Amino acid sequence: MTNPPNYGSTFHAWRDGAAGVWRDYTHHAFVEGLRSGALPRASFLHYLVQDYVFLVHFSRAWSLAVVKAETLDEMKVCAGTVDALVNHEMALHVRTCAEHGISEDVLFNADEEVANLAYTRFVMDAGLQGDFLDMMAALAPCVMGYGEIGQRLDREGSAGNDYQDWIDTYAGPDYQGLCGAVGAMIDAAVERRVGQNPQTAPRWPQLQARFTKATALEVGFWGMGLNPT
Amino acid sequence: MTNPPNYGSTFHAWRDGAAGVWRDYTHHAFVEGLRSGALPRASFLHYLVQDYVFLVHFSRAWSLAVVKAETLDEMKVCAGTVDALVNHEMALHVRTCAEHGISEDVLFNADEEVANLAYTRFVMDAGLQGDFLDMMAALAPCVMGYGEIGQRLDREGSAGNDYQDWIDTYAGPDYQGLCGAVGAMIDAAVERRVGQNPQTAPRWPQLQARFTKATALEVGFWGMGLNPT
C-alpha cells in the first residue's frame, strides 16, 4: 500500500535518489490539505490559476522533448503528452475556474509567480543544454509525482472531499496510463543512450541532480500555493 | 480556376513575393509526373522514403513552433499539426511503402539526403534564430505548397492516375482544412506581432526572404526525388 507506483525502473531509482526532497514534495502541507479537504478554497484557486500557466509552459516543454526525441516511440509518447496536457488536463483547470468566474483568457494571462516560472524554465533550459534524458529527468517529477500523489490521495482521502475532482483527475486511468507510458518510454530512452546499468554510468549523477533539483522546485510550487501573495 | 487557394492573406503575399521560385516548386517536373502519372515508380518510392524522414524532422519543427507560440490558439494549431503529421500524413507513406516491402523501421532509419536535410534544418534554425513568425515563414511553403499542388492535381490530373492516392491525401478535406487553419493562425500571428500592414514593416523583407529560400529548398527536394542516387 505504501509501495511507490510502478512507473518504471528509472523513475524508481531517481525517486530513491531524491529521498527526503521527494517526500517533502509528495507529502507537502498543500497535498495534505487536498487529502483532508482542509485546504482553503482561496489557496486552491490561487494554485489552480498558477498551475494553468504552468501547464502552458509545461506543454511547451513537452514539445521541446519532441524536438529532442530520437526514436519514433519517443516522438509519439511526447506528442501524445502535449495533446493530453493541452486538450485534457488543462480542461480541469478551465472548468473549475469557470465555476468560480475565472475565464480561460484570464488564466492564460495571469501573472506568473517566481516559484512557478522557475520550474518550467529550468526544464526548458535542461532541454537546451542537455539531451533528451536531461530533459526527462527534469520533467519526470511533475508528471509522476502527481500520479503518485493522486494514487495515495485516492486511497487515503477523506470521504466527501471538496477536492475529489482534482484527486480523480490524477488517480484516474487516463493520467495513470500516461505515467506508465512515460515511465516505460524513459526506461527505453535510458537503455538506448546509457545502457543497461545506467546508475554506474558517468552521467548518472548529473541526471539525478536534475531530477532532485526539479523536485525541490515542485516543493516551492506547493509553497506558493499555500501562500497566496 | 487558376486562382491560388485561399490560405490567408499572409500566405498570399509571401507566395506573390516568391513568384518564379514558387512556380518552379509547384510546377516542378516531379509534380507534373504525379499529375500525368508518368513519374517512374522508382522515383516515387525514392521520394516517399526521403519524405518520410522529412516528416520526422518536420514534426520536430512543428513541435518547436509550439515552444515558440505565444497564444493558446497558436499552441493548439501547431500541436494539432504535429498530431496530423505523426498520426495521419506519415501513415500514407507507411502504407504505400509497406505495399512495396519497405517497413517503417527501414523508413525511420533511411539515409537522409542533403537536399532533404537542408530544408528541415533550415526551418529548425529559423526557429532557433528568430521568433514564431520567422519559423512560420520557413514552414509555410511545405504545408501550403502541398495543399496548392494537391488542389491543382485533383482538377488537372489524368484519369486512372497511379498517384491518385497521393493526390487525394493533399486535395482531401482534412489536409485542405489544415492549410486553412494554419493560414488563419499565421494571419493572426502576423497581426499580433507586426500589425495590420505587415508588408510595410521593417522585418517584412526578412520574412519574405525566409519563405523564398524555403521554397527554393523545396525545389531541390523535388529534384532529389527525380534523380535517385
Next chain:
Amino acid sequence: MTNPPNYGSTFHAWRDGAAGVWRDYTHHAFVEGLRSGALPRASFLHYLVQDYVFLVHFSRAWSLAVVKAETLDEMKVCAGTVDALVNHEMALHVRTCAEHGISEDVLFNADEEVANLAYTRFVMDAGLQGDFLDMMAALAPCVMGYGEIGQRLDREGSAGNDYQDWIDTYAGPDYQGLCGAVGAMIDAAVERRVGQNPQTAPRWPQLQARFTKATALEVGFWGMGLNPT
C-alpha cells in the same frame, strides 16, 4: 545627478516603463547596504557565490544571443559580452572569494538558489521562444541596472567603503563602456526589426513585459542576497 545613465533610447523607454519595479531594483536594501558599507559580509559573500553561478548562466545566455543575432555588429557585441563576462567580470568574484577561502571550483558547483536560477532560465527561454529583441529585453535589466547602480554608488557611496572594489568594477570605464555599446546595439536592433517608432508597434507591450518581469526577478535576486538560507 539623478539623471539616468545614457545607455540608449530603448533602455530609457524600458526603464521608464518599469517605473516602480526599476526603483525597487536599483534602490534595494541590498544596494543601499553596498552604498553605505553596512551590508553584512556574510550577505555579500552569499550573494557573490550565487552571482558567480549566475554569471555562468548569464554567459550561456549571451552566447544564445550570438546564435540569435542577425547582423555582424550584433554578433560582435554579444560575443564581446561573453568574453567580458567569462574573462573579466567573473574574475572579481573569483578574486574576492579566494580572499575568503572559496575556490573557483566550489563557486562553479555551488547550489543554485531558486531566485537565482529563475532569472537566468527566464532569459534563456525568452531566447528560445522569441527573437533577438525578446532576449535583449530580458538581458538588459541586469547589464544596465548594474551600470546604473555602479554609477550612483560611485557618486554617493561612503568614503572608505568596504565594497569599493565592487563599486569600482561596475562604475569603471570598462563596464560603463560595455553598457553603452550594448545600448547602442539594442537601439540599432530595434530599428532594424521594429522601425523608428517602436513604442507604437504591436509587439512593444510584450517587450516591455519581458523587461519588467526580468527587473522583478532582479529584485528577488537582491532579496536572496540579504537573506542567506
Next chain:
Amino acid sequence: MTNPPNYGSTFHAWRDGAAGVWRDYTHHAFVEGLRSGALPRASFLHYLVQDYVFLVHFSRAWSLAVVKAETLDEMKVCAGTVDALVNHEMALHVRTCAEHGISEDVLFNADEEVANLAYTRFVMDAGLQGDFLDMMAALAPCVMGYGEIGQRLDREGSAGNDYQDWIDTYAGPDYQGLCGAVGAMIDAAVERRVGQNPQTAPRWPQLQARFTKATALEVGFWGMGLNPT
C-alpha cells in the same frame, strides 16, 4: 609523415570510423587544387564568399556550444573558438576578398548555397536535438579537417603556391593550437559524459554517425566550391 595530426583520441576514433568519407573530404579535388595551385581563381573566390557565410553560422554554432557546455573549461574553449572565428579566421576572408573588390557587407549578405547551409544547420540541429557531445561530433570535421588539410598542404604544397596564404592560416600555430585545444576538450567532455571506453558505449554509433554525416556534408561543400553556379 602520413600520420594523422594529434588532436586527441576521440577525434582519432571518429576519423577512423569515417574512413573513406574522411579521405574524400581531406583529399578532395578542391583541396588538391589548393595544394598544386591549379585551382581556378574563380572557384577559390566563390568558395571564399560561401565560406565567409559559413563562418557566420559556424560562429553561431560554437556559441550554441557555449550554451550547452557543462564545465568552465568547455565554456572557455568554445567561447575562445567563437572569438577566433569572428576576430581572426574571418579576417583572412575579408582581406582576400577586399583585394578582389568584394566588401564585408557583400560577404555577409551573399546568397547562401544549399551545400553551404546544409552543413551549418545540421550542426545547429545536432545541438538542439542532442547534448554537447552530439554537437562536438558535428563540429569536429570542419575544425580538425581544416587543421589536417593545412598541415598536409604545408608539407606537400607546390612552391610559390597562389594559395599559400590560405595554407598558412590553417597550418599556422594559432589554428593548430586551436585544433589541439578543441581535441583535448572533447576528450575530457567524452570521459565526463560517457566514460573511459566510449567506443563501447551505447551512444557511440550515434556520435560516429553525426561525425560521418558532417564529413559527407563537407565533401559537398568542396564540390560546391569547384562548381560555381
